[in-house]
Amino acid sequence: AQSVAQPEDQVNVAEGNPLTVKCTYSVSGNPYLFWYVQYPNRGLQFLLKYITGDNLVKGSYGFEAEFNKSQTSFHLKKPSALVSDSALYFCAVRDGKGGSQGNLIFGKGTKLSVKP
């Protein structure tokens, strides 16, 4: 069965410091991995994805994520956090069967709090 684990309910970072939000996954085939961000009372916004190729993927708002196949991880990173990055972050996975379509399995989410 496919699953996603986000081991931290909350991550606290000072503005200007680097941030990491952790994600590990389990999937039977090749993983397709995604990060989404959710601001209060708003829908999920797509940040970035890994499908194939370079293990380091770059996305919106300066975020990046590194795919590590041996550790089955896809941690979200940003070199310098902003207060406006404070939000709820979700990691999602699906297997590569079905091509570009298929339902996503989401983690429980990690609340990121960036303090000035």
Add this chain to the structure above:
Amino acid sequence: GAGVSQTPSNKVTEKGKYVELRCDPISGHTALYWYRQSLGQGPEFLIYFQGTGAADDSGLPNDRFFAVRPEGSVSTLKIQRTERGDSAVYLCASSLISAGSYEQYFGPGTRLTVT
């Protein structure tokens, strides 16, 4: 351009009543997904449409839940005999069916409260 829209934004209903939730996907997106998000949890898959047909409805929790997409665009999620446990935010997402397009775009959700 316009994103995914969902109506109503909030719905309060009494236990046992019937409700319909509407999703209007991004124009040209042929794939449409419904998810349900309970408090403190990530979204959980309910059903997925390619065009007019349900390609995967394995996430529907029971036969009280049903969804349609008769013309391949707007979709309606229907819940019969609502229960308090159905209270959640219902999210709709759409995506293109094309090579290189894998991400789903989400609407703002409908918050359903069953009293």
